[in-house]
Amino acid sequence: MSKERIKIAEELFDIMPVEYQDLVKRATYGNGQRGWKDIGNAKELIEEHSLCAGCPESMAFRYILASLPNPEDTVMVGSTGCTSLVFPHVAVHNIHSLFGNQNAVASGLKRALTVRFPDRHKDVVVLAGDGATVDIGLDMTLQAWFRQEKFTTICFDNELYANTGGQESGLMQKGFVAKMAPVGKTFEKVRLPEIARESGCHYVVNCTVSKPNLIEKVIKNAVHVAREIGPTYLQLYTPCILEIGKNSMEGLQEMRDSEKPTERFAYKEYVSEPAKELLAELAAKEKERKAEAKKQLAGQSA
Amino acid sequence: MAAQASFIGQKNKKEQVYTDPWHMMNEAPRTPSFFTGSEVIKEAVRRASCDIMVAYPITPQSEAAALCGELFAEGYIGDYFRGESEFAVMSQCAGAAFGGARVFTTTAGPGTMRAMENFPMWAGARLPIQMIVTCRGINSPLSIQPDTLEISYLMQTGMLVWHAETAQDFYDWILKGYMVSEEPDVHLPLALCCDGFFVTHTKDMVDLTPVDMCLPPYDPYRSPVPCMDMECPPVRMMRDPFVMKSNYISYATHASWQQEVWAAVERSRKHTIRWMDGLIDADDTDADVMVVASGTAVSQSREAIAMLEEEGIHVGLVKVKTLRPWPGEEIREATKHAKHIIVPEFNVIGWLAREVSATVPNNERIHAGPHVCGGMTMPPEIIAAEIKTVLGVKAPSLAGRGG
Ligand SMILES: Cc1ncc(C[n+]2csc(CCOP(=O)(O)OP(=O)(O)O)c2C)c(N)n1
Ligand code: SF4
Ligand SMILES: [Mg+2]
Numbered sequence: 001m002s003k004e005r006i007k008i009a010e011e012l013f014d015i016m017p018v019e020y021q022d023l024v025k026r027a028t029y030g031n032g033q034r035g036w037k038d039i040g041n042a043k044e045l046i047e048e049h050s051l052c053a054g055c056p057e058s059m060a061f062r063y064i065l066a067s068l069p070n071p072e073d074t075v076m077v078g079s080t081g082c083t084s085l086v087f088p089h090v091a092v093h094n095i096h097s098l099f100g101n102q103n104a105v106a107s108g109l110k111r112a113l114t115v116r117f118p119d120r121h122k123d124v125v126v127l128a129g130d131g132a133t134v135d136i137g138l139d140m141t142l143q144a145w146f147r148q149e150k151f152t153t154i155c156f157d158n159e160l161y162a163n164t165g166g167q168e169s170g171l172m173q174k175g176f177v178a179k180m181a182p183v184g185k186t187f188e189k190v191r192l193p194e195i196a197r198e199s200g201c202h203y204v205v206n207c208t209v210s211k212p213n214l215i216e217k218v219i220k221n222a223v224h225v226a227r228e229i230g231p232t233y234l235q236l237y238t239p240c241i242l243e244i245g246k247n248s249m250e251g252l253q254e255m256r257d258s259e260k261p262t263e264r265f266a267y268k269e270y271v272s273e274p275a276k277e278l279l280a281e282l283a284a285k286e287k288e289r290k291a292e293a294k295k296q297l298a299g300q301s302a
Numbered sequence: 303m304a305a306q307a308s309f310i311g312q313k314n315k316k317e318q319v320y321t322d323p324w325h326m327m328n329e330a331p332r333t334p335s336f337f338t339g340s341e342v343i344k345e346a347v348r349r350a351s352c353d354i355m356v357a358y359p360i361t362p363q364s365e366a367a368a369l370c371g372e373l374f375a376e377g378y379i380g381d382y383f384r385g386e387s388e389f390a391v392m393s394q395c396a397g398a399a400f401g402g403a404r405v406f407t408t409t410a411g412p413g414t415m416r417a418m419e420n421f422p423m424w425a426g427a428r429l430p431i432q433m434i435v436t437c438r439g440i441n442s443p444l445s446i447q448p449d450t451l452e453i454s455y456l457m458q459t460g461m462l463v464w465h466a467e468t469a470q471d472f473y474d475w476i477l478k479g480y481m482v483s484e485e486p487d488v489h490l491p492l493a494l495c496c497d498g499f500f501v502t503h504t505k506d507m508v509d510l511t512p513v514d515m516c517l518p519p520y521d522p523y524r525s526p527v528p529c530m531d532m533e534c535p536p537v538r539m540m541r542d543p544f545v546m547k548s549n550y551i552s553y554a555t556h557a558s559w560q561q562e563v564w565a566a567v568e569r570s571r572k573h574t575i576r577w578m579d580g581l582i583d584a585d586d587t588d589a590d591v592m593v594v595a596s597g598t599a600v601s602q603s604r605e606a607i608a609m610l611e612e613e614g615i616h617v618g619l620v621k622v623k624t625l626r627p628w629p630g631e632e633i634r635e636a637t638k639h640a641k642h643i644i645v646p647e648f649n650v651i652g653w654l655a656r657e658v659s660a661t662v663p664n665n666e667r668i669h670a671g672p673h674v675c676g677g678m679t680m681p682p683e684i685i686a687a688e689i690k691t692v693l694g695v696k697a698p699s700l701a702g703r704g705g
Contacts, residue, residue: 006535020535050543075401075530088543093530095400097423101393104385108354108397108405113531115353115380116402122531140393143386 001072003029019047023091029072035220036066036212045071045092050085054248056238056255057156060209061086064127064154067219068092074123074223075113077106079137081129081163082240083156100137102128103144106151123223124151130171131161134190138170145199148230152222155192155233158240166243173264178243193268196233202272203232208255208265218269224282225275232275237265309518314351316377321515323481327474327577332509339502342469343408343434344369346476349516353380353403356394358387361446362498363408363436370406379406388413392420392433399429402522402529404480407431410498411438411445414452418459424491425460425563428527430483430520431491432476433461436498437597437648439676447677448498450597453625454653460563462492462570463626465596469506471623472496478577480517486524488570490563497598497648571627581629584636586618591689592640594633594658596622598680599646605682610689617644617689622654630661642692643668646685650675 006024008016026043028034034042045065049058061083068074071092078087080099087094097105106126113122133141133155141153160178161167168181170190177184193206203225205218215236222232239254241247246254258265271279309320321330326349337345343366347355355374357367374382380403385391388409399405409417414435424431439445440452456463462483466472475494483492496502522529544552574581593603600621607617620636622629637643645655645668655670662668672688674680690697 001532001534005533023535073532075532077397084545085543091536093528093532093536095397095530097393097396097400097427098419101390101396101420104390104393105397105400107385108356108394108399108403109401109530110397111381111383112354112398112401112403112405116531139386140390143390147383 003027003072019091028066032069034066034069034071035216036063039063039066039212045090046086047089047091049089051082052242052248054241054251055082056209056241056251057082057086057158059212059251060156060215060236060238061090063209063212063215064219065090065092067216068123068125069220069223070121070123073121074125075109077102077109077124077126079128079132081132081161082158083127083129084163100132100135101140102126102132102137103149103153104140106153107144107147107149110149110151121227123227125154125223126151127154127156129162130155130157130159131169134170134192142195142199145196145201145231145233148200150226150230152226152232152234154222155235156238157235158238158243159189160240160243162240162243166240189264193233193235193270197270200231201233201270202226202230202275204234204268204270206235206265206268208237208259210252210255210259214267221279225278228278229272229274314516318349318514318516320351320518323477323517326511326515326517327477330511330515332511334507335510336505337469337508338365338505339436339469339472339496340366340369342473342506342508343476344373345508345510346473347406348373348378348513349511350406350477350480351404351517351519352378352406353520354395354398355379355382355406356385356391356398357382357407358385358391358409358413360388360410360413362438362448362502363410363413363434366434366436366502367408370408388417389420392417392424395431395433396420396424396427396429399424399431400427400530402520402531404484404520405429405431406434408434408436410436411440411449411452414456415440418455421456421459421461421491421493426559428489428525428563428566429491430480430489432479432483433491433493434476435493435495436502437495438498441676445676448500448598449649449675449677450495450497450647451649451651451653451675453493453495454649454651456493456495457625457653457657460490460560460567461626462488462490462567462624464492464494464624465622466494466496466501467597467600467621469501469508472501473508473510475578477511477517480520482570482573482577484520484524485570485573486526488566488573489526490566490570495597500598567627574624574627578623580632581622581624581627582632582636583621583623584618584632586616587636588639589616589618590640591615591642591644591693592618592620592637593644593646593685593689594620594622594637594654595646596625596654597648599648602680602682603646603685606685606689609682609686615689615693615695625657628657628661633658634662637662637667640667642689644685644689644692645670646672646680646688648674648680
């Protein structure tokens with residue numbers, strides 16, 4: 001869908017909702033260079049959110065939505081959990097259906113869009129909690145990867161079931177005392193990034209959302225690789241400040257502490273050979289574009 | 303209609319002509335063919351312009367699901383794959399339908415039950431997916447035999463539920479089913495049920511429509527809810543998701559949406575009556591005894607009625623074609639002269655008799671049974687015996703059934 005499609009007839013412009021007017025005037029649709037720096041200047045694809053004040057998921061949402069390379073042709077799939085409280089505010093088509101079935105829904109969706117729009121890129125991005133991705137939906141998470149379904153899976157890892165009040169999840173750390181883990185979790189945090197690699201994902205990153213420029217990079221890479229090659233997986237630490245007893249302004253520090261080199265969210269990345277080639281190609285093109293732009297700028301000032 | 307009409311007369315990549323569905327189903331020449339029920343499913347899907355089919359093996363639908371795979375290989379279906387479980391398959395179907403595809407799938411018995419969480423979601427999301435259900439037992443110990451218990455669960459989901467008797471029903475109803483369920487004022491999923499094995503694995507003469515005619519493609523922009531393909535402006539849906547709120551507005555929203563789904567089931571009535579020539583077929587409604595049945599029980603009842611006719615006992619028959627929408631008014635009318643209403647069923651609980659009991663006045667007239675289940679057949683003799691017992695006519699004892 002192009003920005004043309006959402007244009008409002010002049011006579012009706014002023015009676016449309018302000019958000020919609022903004023979308024038409026200031027959305028970054030069709031801008032190949034969109035990214036986290038547009039936040040605050042351009043129309044964002046998320047308005048308010050209904051998360052707890054200071055929840056790092058809200059930052060993550062902003063960074064991700066600002067970084068999608070092709071939001072005008074991206075459909076997102078969510079699941080039940082804290083993320084499902086945000087999606088109704090998001091100005092990208094998104095599907096919520098059940099808890100844990102997100103990668104199955106995305107498989108059907110991506111195939112339908114490919115059949116219906118054979119000559120266009122329609123990106124599909126899944127965004128779900130750790131309970132949805134690793135526990136109740138693990139089967140469908142992995143099977144979509146085995147089948148090499150061409151979409152991106154993002155897991156908001158807050159290491160517990162936040163939306164139901166802080167129960168144990170498979171991505172919770174061993175020993176953590178939580179509801180339904182009354183004597184502490186007895187087994188290790190599931191190593192989904194490694195499992196993702198072994199299951200056929202072509203681009204896997206494990207990190208926190210403390211740095212917007214990093215999130216922009218990994219989102220763009222993940223979406224491009226999924227579009228051209230096969231499944232990609234991002235596991236992003238978005239601590240549930242409510243359940244780990246932090247204040248609203250402590251989320252960022254919690255992420256910084258957890259991404260230190262010896263910690264569980266130290267930046268980890270896996271890129272398959274075909275994905276490496278693709279990313280190198282894209283990087284070369286980007287370099288060329290920048291050089292061209294610089295030349296033109298120089299030409300203008302000369 | 304405009305978008306559909308614009309396709310009519312054009313050819314698809316298999317050289318089939320997108321044909322006006324009314325003409326294709328009611329006026330175009332038919333060719334008699336001798337096929338199993340599974341093969342008939344394949345032939346209907348060949349003409350249905352399906353975009354996506356998702357498959358999973360479970361007896362007795364595996365053959366039909368695999369035959370549709372051959373159709374995909376031949377280029378008649380946009381995409382086809384095997385999911386990892388029925389729960390996943392039904393969610394994959396949902397994803398495809400959310401993305402604007404015409405979707406087809408098949409399942410049976412434990413598969414239906416495994417997938418159950420999806421069905422009210424399909425209805426609530428207004429996804430006009432078609433699911434063939436070739437009913438089989440869901441009891442323990444494991445059974446693969448015909449048994450229609452699973453239909454009673456499907457009837458409460460908000461889906462359209464039809465119950466085919468013969469392979470011919472199946473053929474016509476698969477194609478007509480899309481026409482009804484894709485109407486903008488309906489736009490609901492359809493569970494098209496039959497009794498496994500009896501219909502799927504037996505051969506029958508079926509009149510097929512021409513192979514070079516197919517339905518016009520699905521138009522997702524006639525949906526009452528937006529198609530999730532980013533081809534229309536994505537506006538924020540609401541400020542606060544209703545799930546978060548415990549207040550009257552939230553309750554009212556959920557309540558009214560449920561009511562709307564069931565209202566859509568009701569609105570399907572007029573389209574179904576037009577396409578299927580009524581929600582029931584009724585014969586000899588002046589008889590003192592009426593049999594009310596659906597699925598294979600209709601065929602068996604017809605035999606029983608013919609046997610009794612020879613003995614001078616006159617019995618009428620109501621074939622219930624749709625369970626949702628429920629043909630209450632039609633059944634009341636067709637049974638208004640009856641002193642006795644016999645409801646034979648292929649399940650242990652007698653869900654059809656319960657529905658009929660809740661529909662007709664003076665329901666002491668209803669005799670729930672005979673019931674067979676767990677794969678037993680229903681010989682016409684036991685229906686005839688039930689009727690005779692009701693009439694106080696001495697029936698010969700049936701071997702092994704205690705008379
Ligand atoms: C079938 C089903 N089982 C259980 C639930 C209850 N439930 C809703 S959200 C949730 C936890 C979500 O946890 P996670 O995926 O980690 O997301 P978070 O809320 O932590 O972001 C659960 C168990 C449900 N909605 N559906
Ligand atoms: S419960 Fe936790 S994850 Fe959910 S919004 Fe609050 S802080 Fe964020
Ligand atoms: Mg969680």
